[in-house]
Amino acid sequence: MLSVVGVAGCGHRTEGETMDGFAARCEGLVDLLRGEAAAAEAQRRVSERVMEAAHEADLFRAVVPSSLGGRAEPLDELLHGTRTLAHGCVASAWTVSFLVMHGWLLSKFPTAGVAETFAAHPAPLAPAPLAPTGTITPTDGGVVLNGSWEWATGVNHAEWVMVHALQTEPHFAMKFCVVPIGEVTVDDVWFTSGMRATGSNTVRADNLFVPEHRTLDARALLDSTVAVSGDSLAGLPVAAVLALLAAAPALGGAEWAVELYEERLRTRVLAYSLGDKATDQPAAQIRLSTARAELRQARDHFDATIARLVAAAAAGEVSLGVRVDTRLAAAAIVRSARSVVNTVCEGAGASVYRTDHPLQRIQRDLETLKGHVIFDWDRTAELAGRIALGLELRPADMV
Numbered sequence: 001m002l003s004v005v006g007v008a009g010c011g012h013r014t015e016g017e018t019m020d021g022f023a024a025r026c027e028g029l030v031d032l033l034r035g036e037a038a039a040a041e042a043q044r045r046v047s048e049r050v051m052e053a054a055h056e057a058d059l060f061r062a063v064v065p066s067s068l069g070g071r072a073e074p075l076d077e078l079l080h081g082t083r084t085l086a087h088g089c090v091a092s093a094w095t096v097s098f099l100v101m102h103g104w105l106l107s108k109f110p111t112a113g114v115a116e117t118f119a120a121h122p123a124p125l126a127p128a129p130l131a132p133t134g135t136i137t138p139t140d141g142g143v144v145l146n147g148s149w150e151w152a153t154g155v156n157h158a159e160w161v162m163v164h165a166l167q168t169e170p171h172f173a174m175k176f177c178v179v180p181i182g183e184v185t186v187d188d189v190w191f192t193s194g195m196r197a198t199g200s201n202t203v204r205a206d207n208l209f210v211p212e213h214r215t216l217d218a219r220a221l222l223d224s225t226v227a228v229s230g231d232s233l234a235g236l237p238v239a240a241v242l243a244l245l246a247a248a249p250a251l252g253g254a255e256w257a258v259e260l261y262e263e264r265l266r267t268r269v270l271a272y273s274l275g276d277k278a279t280d281q282p283a284a285q286i287r288l289s290t291a292r293a294e295l296r297q298a299r300d301h302f303d304a305t306i307a308r309l310v311a312a313a314a315a316g317e318v319s320l321g322v323r324v325d326t327r328l329a330a331a332a333i334v335r336s337a338r339s340v341v342n343t344v345c346e347g348a349g350a351s352v353y354r355t356d357h358p359l360q361r362i363q364r365d366l367e368t369l370k371g372h373v374i375f376d377w378d379r380t381a382e383l384a385g386r387i388a389l390g391l392e393l394r395p396a397d398m399v
Contacts, residue, residue, distance in 0.1 A: 022073045025057040026081035033088025037361065040197035044190055045156040046092045047197075054096050060123035063104040066230030068114065069122030070103070074232050075241065076306050079248050083302075086252025087259075090365040091197035093249040099154045101245055102128045104233055105162060108226040109178060112213035117160055117178060126160035126181075127152035127203070130242075130398075131373075132174055132218070134165035134205065142211040143167070145177050148187075148204045155186055156199040163203065164218060174218035177210045184208070194361075194368030235313040239398050240323050243330035243374050244306060247337075250369060251302055253362045254337035258291050260359050261344035268349065287347040291340045298336035305329040323399040324387045331380040338366050374398060 029050070036047040054060065063078055064070025078100065085093035106117050106124055117124050134147020149163045158181045167173040187202040220226050222238045233241065265288060268278035278284050309326050312318040341363050345352060352359040374380070383397055393399065 021081075022059065022062045022071075022077040023081040023084055025059060026084045029053055029057060029085065030088040033085060033092050034358070037089040037092065037197070037358065038356065040089060040092055041361065042196075044196045045199040046095050046154075050089075050092055050096070051157055055123075059096060060100055060103060060125065062100050063233055064122055065104075065107050065228045065232070067228065068107055068118055068230075070107075070230070072230050072232035075236065075244075075310055079244055079302075079306055082245060082248035083252035083255070086249040087256040089197060090249045090253040090362060090369070091195045093252060094195065094246070094369065095154045095157075095198045097245055097248065098127070099125050099157065101241065102126050102154075102162065104231075105176075105221065105238065106160070106178065107228050107231070108221055108224075109176075109216050110213045113178060113211075113216075116214065120159070124160055125154065125158050126162050126178065127155045127158055127200075128162040128176075129153075129203070130164055132164040132166050134163055134177075136165040136167045136173075136175060136177065136210070136215075137169070138167065139209070142209055143175070143177065143215060145179070145205045145208045145210050148202055150202045151200045152186070152203045153198045153200045155181070155201050155203060161203055163205070175215045176218055176221050178214040179205065179208060179210055192368055194364035194366070235316070235318065236309065237318055237323055237399070239374070240309055240318065240326040243327045244302070244309070246369070246372055246374060247302065247330040247333045250334045250337040250366050251298055253366055254295055254298065254340040257341045257344050257359060257362050258288075258295055260362075261291065261348055262288060264348055264352070271349070284347060287343060291343045294336055294343070295340050298333050298340070301329055301336070302333050305333075320387060320393070320399065324384050327374060327399055328380055328384040331375045331377055334366070334370055334375045335377060338370060341366055 032053055033050055036050050040047045040050065058071065061070045062073045066072040082093055082097035085096060103123055105128055106126060107114060129149040129151050131149065133149050134145060136143040136145050145165060147163065147165055152161065155161065160178055161181055161184055162176055162178045164174065164176050167175065185204040187204060190199055190201045224236055224238060265278045265284055270276045270278060305326055309318065309322060312322045345359055345363050348359060351357065
């Protein structure tokens with residue numbers, strides 16, 4: 001059991017731990033992620049070396065409330081740390097950051113449930129597929145859970161699984177349930193062209209009893225209305241946090257892609273030329289500056305959206321308008337990140353499509369992660385337009 005001491009203004013920390021922020025600790029792992037990226041992709045999971053290093057860097061306690069032994073770090077640290085990790089591997093950054101965030105979600109369950117999931121240590125690891133694709137039936141002391149949930153990011157490293165399910169009798173309800181990883185079936189289905197290291201397999205539950213203390217009303221979780229002492233993300237809606245967290249690896253990947261492109265321009269000699277250098281070509285210079293300008297806009301959009309969301313939570317209410325704008329901003333940032341990556345890849349030559357070159361992996365990862373429902377541009381833009389026109393939310397709108 002870790003020894004915990006109080007620190008004024010910082011909640012709790014373990015004796016001897018550094019006070020470096022999450023982003024700084026992530027920066028120290030970038031080279032390792034780069035070195036392990038090919039293996040993570042081949043194995044379809046974050047490498048064990050990266051997971052061990054993430055534990056050693058104390059990443060998984062980052063946003064766990066201080067009352068539960070967490071570091072209770074602020075949202076901007078979480079998001080910029082995730083963006084930084086993507087300079088090493090987009091898919092590994094996505095996976096690690098999701099597992100970090102899910103520790104925050106687990107802290108919101110009833111006291112007995114929290115005591116159980118946090119019993120072993122203050123950084124339990126759990127995937128949390130949010131789509132309500134399961135069912136629950138009330139029974140004595142809890143519910144019986146059935147269903148199948150896709151996109152269980154990080155399930156290969158999990159101790160618990162958090163899933164979303166519907167109850168139809170005796171009344172309609174939507175609840176999240178937390179179950180031990182050993183009580184569900186994991187279907188190995190994650191064979192994709194990108195984001196392979198996320199290992200986002202499917203989990204299934206068959207007539208699984210879940211005690212009441214490991215269930216939570218879905219709206220209470222998603223709206224972040226559960227008060228937890230020492231919660232640095234108190235009052236922040238889950239969908240808004242998720243949208244920005246999921247956009248961060250795309251932005252970080254685009255930043256790394258521009259760095260790689262600039263490095264390539266400095267050394268590349270054009271094929272089928274008399275030794276012409278890429279750096280001397282006006283088209284290459286224009287392409288680089290175009291990518292840099294679009295990247296700067298995306299980063300400014302990211303920073304401004306974080307600031308607005310945090311300010312709204314600090315003021316006591318994150319309005320529907322702020323929530324919708326946050327989701328729209330996240331989708332726009334991913335669109336811009338993809339555009340930046342495509343711009344540099346178009347001018348980088350055929351060699352960057354060798355399987356050992358990081359640019360092709362960044363491009364594949366971003367084209368895959370854009371498929372997340374929260375980045376579906378048509379649905380997101382329609383939602384934002386509907387709300388701007390004063391129309392009502394629909395039951396399944398994720399804000």
